[in-house]
Amino acid sequence: MKKTRICEILNIEYPIIQGGMLWLADAKLAAAVSNSGALGTVSPLAGMERHGDASKNLRLQIAKARELTDKPFAVNIPLDLPQSGILVDIILKEQAGIVVTSAGNPAHYTELLRQNGVTVIHVVSSIKQAQMAESCTVNAIIVEGVEAAGHIGFDELPLFSLLPQVVDAVNIPVIAAGGIVDARGLVASFSLGAEGVQLGTRFVAVTESIAHPQYKQAIIGANDTDTVITCRKLLPTRSLKTEFSRKLLDLEESGASASDIRDFLGYRRARKAQLEGALTEGEVYCGASAGLIKDIIPAAAVVQHLVEGYEEIIESLR
Numbered sequence: 577m578k579k580t581r582i583c584e585i586l587n588i589e590y591p592i593i594q595g596g597m598l599w600l601a602d603a604k605l606a607a608a609v610s611n612s613g614a615l616g617t618v619s620p621l622a623g624m625e626r627h628g629d630a631s632k633n634l635r636l637q638i639a640k641a642r643e644l645t646d647k648p649f650a651v652n653i654p655l656d657l658p659q660s661g662i663l664v665d666i667i668l669k670e671q672a673g674i675v676v677t678s679a680g681n682p683a684h685y686t687e688l689l690r691q692n693g694v695t696v697i698h699v700v701s702s703i704k705q706a707q708m709a710e711s712c713t714v715n716a717i718i719v720e721g722v723e724a725a726g727h728i729g730f731d732e733l734p735l736f737s738l739l740p741q742v743v744d745a746v747n748i749p750v751i752a753a754g755g756i757v758d759a760r761g762l763v764a765s766f767s768l769g770a771e772g773v774q775l776g777t778r779f780v781a782v783t784e785s786i787a788h789p790q791y792k793q794a795i796i797g798a799n800d801t802d803t804v805i806t807c808r809k810l811l812p813t814r815s816l817k818t819e820f821s822r823k824l825l826d827l828e829e830s831g832a833s834a835s836d837i838r839d840f841l842g843y844r845r846a847r848k849a850q851l852e853g854a855l856t857e858g859e860v861y862c863g864a865s866a867g868l869i870k871d872i873i874p875a876a877a878v879v880q881h882l883v884e885g886y887e888e889i890i891e892s893l894r
Contacts, residue, residue: 577883580771581749585695585715586674587648589613590883592762593718593751594875595776596652596676597726597861599623599847600787603637605875607644608784612876613883616641617650617676620663623786623851626844630659631666638670648674650697655680668692679727679811682712690715697751701729706742706750716749717742718774722805723755725777725863728812732805736768743769755865759885775878777863782875788853791860794818798866806859807841809834816860820849 582591592614594606602623606616618641620634634651641649651672653663656679664685667675675689678699686696690713698709699718709717719742721735722728735754743750752765753774765773780787781795794816806824807813809832815821827840841859849858 577886578766582716582751582772585749586615586650588615590879591751591772592879592882593617593650593676593772593774594779595725595753595774596650596678597622597776597780598652598654599850600780600785601652602786603640603644605779605782605784605786606637606641606649607647608782608875609779609879610641610645610647610649612879613647614879615648615650615674616645617652619652620657621847624847626847630657631662634663634666635670638666638672650674650676652676652678653685654678655682655684661685664689667694676718677714678718682709682714686712686714699753700742701733702731702738703742703745705729706746710746710748714748716751716772717746718751718753719770720774721752721754722812722814723864724753725780725803725814725861728754728805728814730812732812736764739765739770740768755863757863757865757868759882759889761865762882762886763889773882777861777866778869778878779875780862781869781872782878783872784875787850790853790855791850792872794855794860795862795866796869796871798862798869800864800867803862803864803866807837809837810841813859814861814863816855816862816866818849818860819856820845820858820860 590613594609596617601619606618609616618637620630624633674695676697682698696714698714700706722732749771751772752770845858848854
């Protein structure tokens with residue numbers, strides 16, 4: 577496969593990154609991805625009990641990941657988490673080498689992390705955000721389109737419209753994310769200037785994922801129209817269409833305030849759906865690419881299919 581600046585910066589064989597899914601990106605999944613030559617990612621909340629301690633859990637995930645792989649892996653830090661500063665401090669103390677930040681201003685911690693030898697990647701959803709992240713000296717950016725699962729940008733820009741514009745606007749390496757499942761999305765992203773890709777939903781439906789079996793089955797049973805965007809008054813979010821998302825849409829269409837919607841969402845309802853399988857009681861994050869996912873396979877097989885498929889497509893184009 578094509579070697580890019582992302583491979584050099586992250587010291588990985590393939591420019592493929594596993595998304596830092598908040599409740600699901602645990603050490604076992606991250607290690608499986610990293611051991612395959614790509615970059616696994618751990619999250620501070622992955623697998624944590626409903627009222628657990630994110631700081632303790634992050635230390636646990638980093639330690640477990642180091643037991644399971646000697647390859648690089650990243651730590652996901654959503655900057656809108658109230659304890660984000662504490663989590664950054666843990667990263668420094670644990671000497672984690674790569675951090676992916678999102679959902680906030682990269683100016684807060686990038687300089688501190690970079691001064692301590694940490695590679696920083698920031699998630700963006702517009703040209704303005706990309707240029708700001710570059711000015712904060714992040715090493716690379718992840719450009720996330722509206723097709724992505726979970727929280728998406730307010731402008732809801734499609735990846736393949738946004739991606740080449742961002743590539744033209746910055747000089748640092750760009751990673752594409754949102755709706756990428758197979759080698760076709762990988763090749764398309766590269767053709768638009770990306771130097772790597774990030775996959776989230778595809779790595780939910782793998783054998784190593786701690787996602788509840790009902791969640792995995794819902795993904796592989798989904799078709800092209802089975803996801804929906806909700807929470808536009810808070811932060812737009814893409815999930816599977818369920819009874820929960822229908823009630824949420826009804827609430828939004830009735831003119832409910834942001835406060836009312838927040839009250840309906842409750843406390844960590846996404847965890848209840850994704851880890852406990854209560855799909856009617858919380859958000860079931862899922863990318864628009866779900867219709868392309870038809871099986872539950874090992875994480876290494878996902879990477880292998882991307883690599884082999886990429887080579888086959890490039891050869892056919894020749």
